[in-house]
Amino acid sequence: MKTVTVTEGFHYGDKTPRLTLVHGHELMAGDRSKQGELDQEKYDAHENVKIICLGDSAVGKSKLMERFLMDGFQPQQLSTYALTLYKHTATVDGKTILVDFWDTAGQERFQSMHASYYHKAHACIMVFDVQRKITYKNLGTWYAELREFRPEIPCILVANKIDADIQMTQKNFSFAKKFSLPLYFVSAADGTNVVKLFNDAIRLAVAYKKSSQDFMDEVLQELENFKLEQKEEDTPDQEQGDMSKSPSPS
Amino acid sequence: MKYIAKKCGVRFQPPAMILIYENEAEGKSRQRIMPVRNFSKFSDCTRAAEQLKNNPRHKSYLEQVSLKQLEKLFVFLRGSLQGQSLAETMEQIQRETTIDPEEDLNKLDDKELAKRKSIMDELFEKNQKRKDDPSFVYDVEVEFPQDEQLQSCSWDTASVDEF
Numbered sequence: 175m176k177t178v179t180v181t182e183g184f185h186y187g188d189k190t191p192r193l194t195l196v197h198g199h200e201l202m203a204g205d206r207s208k209q210g211e212l213d214q215e216k217y218d219a220h221e222n223v224k225i226i227c228l229g230d231s232a233v234g235k236s237k238l239m240e241r242f243l244m245d246g247f248q249p250q251q252l253s254t255y256a257l258t259l260y261k262h263t264a265t266v267d268g269k270t271i272l273v274d275f276w277d278t279a280g281q282e283r284f285q286s287m288h289a290s291y292y293h294k295a296h297a298c299i300m301v302f303d304v305q306r307k308i309t310y311k312n313l314g315t316w317y318a319e320l321r322e323f324r325p326e327i328p329c330i331l332v333a334n335k336i337d338a339d340i341q342m343t344q345k346n347f348s349f350a351k352k353f354s355l356p357l358y359f360v361s362a363a364d365g366t367n368v369v370k371l372f373n374d375a376i377r378l379a380v381a382y383k384k385s386s387q388d389f390m391d392e393v394l395q396e397l398e399n400f401k402l403e404q405k406e407e408d409t410p411d412q413e414q415g416d417m418s419k420s421p422s423p424s
Numbered sequence: 425m426k427y428i429a430k431k432c433g434v435r436f437q438p439p440a441m442i443l444i445y446e447n448e449a450e451g452k453s454r455q456r457i458m459p460v461r462n463f464s465k466f467s468d469c470t471r472a473a474e475q476l477k478n479n480p481r482h483k484s485y486l487e488q489v490s491l492k493q494l495e496k497l498f499v500f501l502r503g504s505l506q507g508q509s510l511a512e513t514m515e516q517i518q519r520e521t522t523i524d525p526e527e528d529l530n531k532l533d534d535k536e537l538a539k540r541k542s543i544m545d546e547l548f549e550k551n552q553k554r555k556d557d558p559s560f561v562y563d564v565e566v567e568f569p570q571d572e573q574l575q576s577c578s579w580d581t582a583s584v585d586e587f
Contacts, residue, residue, distance in 0.1 A: 231529045232541050237548065244555060244562070283530050283537075306525045307579050337551040343568040345577035359568045363551040369563040 212252065212259075217294040220387070221269065223379040224294055226276045228287070228316045229301035230309040234334040235277055237362035238301065242372045249277070256281040257291060264376050273376055285315055292323035297379035299371070300355075301332040304342040313349050326386075328378040330356050332371060337361040429488040434497040436504045439463060441476060441497060443485055458482050460498075465505035469498035492546075 217224050227235045239260050240247045250259045260275040276295070281287055298320055302309040313331070320329060331350045336343050336359045343359045350357040356374075360367040426448035433442050439460040446453055458479075463472055473494035477486050486494070496517060503513030521543055529537055553560055 231532075231537060232544060234548075283532075285530050306523065306527075306529075308526055308528045310579050312528070312530070335548075338547055342577075344574060346570070346574045346580075347577050348580040357570065359566075361551070363548045364553045365561070365564040366566050367564065370565050 212290075214290070214293055217274075217296070220383075222272045222274070223296045223376065223383055224274045224276060225297045225299065225375050225379050226291060226295045227278065227299050227301065228320060229282065229332075230285075230303070230306075230312050231280075231282055233301045233303040233306075233309050234362045235299075235301050238299075238332070238334065238360065238368055238371070239275060239277060241362045241365055241368045251279060256288070264373070266377055266380050271376060271380055273379075285312065286319060289323060292320065295324055295327055296383045297327055297375050298324070298329040299332055299375055300329055301334050303335050304333050304359075305335055305338050310347070310349065317349075317353065326382075328375075328382055329353075330358060330371065330375055330378070333357065333359050334362060336366060337363045427485050427487070429486070432486075432489045432493060432497065434501050436501065439501055441494070443489070445485060456482075456485055460501065463498070463501065463505075465502055467498075467502060469495050469502060472498045 216222050227239070229235055236249075236258070239249075243260060243262060246262065247260070250261075252259060256279050258277040258279045260277065262273040262275065264271045264273055276291060278287065278291075281291075300313065300316055300320070302313055317329070320327075331347070333342065333347065347357060349355070358367055358371045358374075360371055362368060428446040428448055429443060430446060430453065431444040434440075435442055435457075441458045441460060443456040443458065444453060445456060458476065460472070460476075473491050476482060477489070477491055477494055499517055500510070500513050503510075503516065508516075520539075523540055523543055527540075529540055532540070
């Protein structure tokens, strides 16, 4: 298994995933008026990450989710967006992280996802089936679309169904090398490397979000400094300064 | 009363399913002939198999015979009614129960996709480790070293411009 370099100190205190309802008023079961709504703004909050799944029909994306979530497997079908949403809570470096896994709901038949699927995603899990060459050949299409919308998020390449053909774990897959993607050999059936795959994806998503958040914070700080400089230049000879200030962006 | 199924086969003329079974108490081999009626060369084999398996008169005898096996036997029977040879029907069954690794399932309609998924599910369920299994382990990690000495996957021998 290719080693993924992530900031040290990440750990998972609770090995068994559990489902936690995020913000009780959102997407409540039985609250049909909210069924069609997706709050994409919440992904700006520090403790929320969004991880998307990509790959051809029948490569096993949903079976992988089910194996990872076990009793917490309660997919929410949102037909408005042609997607399936899975909620999960993880602990990374002592912090509680609320994870939304986005899976397609048949939309991959068209080999293209709506832009909102990619919007604000922090990591991608891209799956092919080791028994079906075409699913490997189609990765290029998926990867091109991913990078069009999310040029920099971490992407994990997943070779699923190794239980059906264990010899495939002895192969080199040049797609992973060409794009420098970590490659995971997994089996949704017998569980091989499934938990590690998802936990690593969560860590990568958190790390990506942290680094990109730092960048955004720096940009905002620069803008603030720029405004202050402008103000000083505009009133150089004023004896008494204007005490009121515009509020800092949150 | 418990019946132990030993063999299940199809008789073409007159149409019937034949079960060789043992009575659990006696241990003696017996034969049960189950006539097939209202079945033509246009009939749905899945439905016919379901009807036979759930038939009150035959249900307890067929408990150990899988629906899949019965369905296959009905496919043979239908093939015979269509004038197909045994070899032709076997070839058809083989074609319909394996997946072409070059077939792009993204391009199929719902029904055809569901058929392929059902085939793949058979192997999945056979290999599946369930939570209820006593030997179940939630987090299974296996290292598969990726170094340059590994053989290239033949899938990558196609045009280098493909990606």
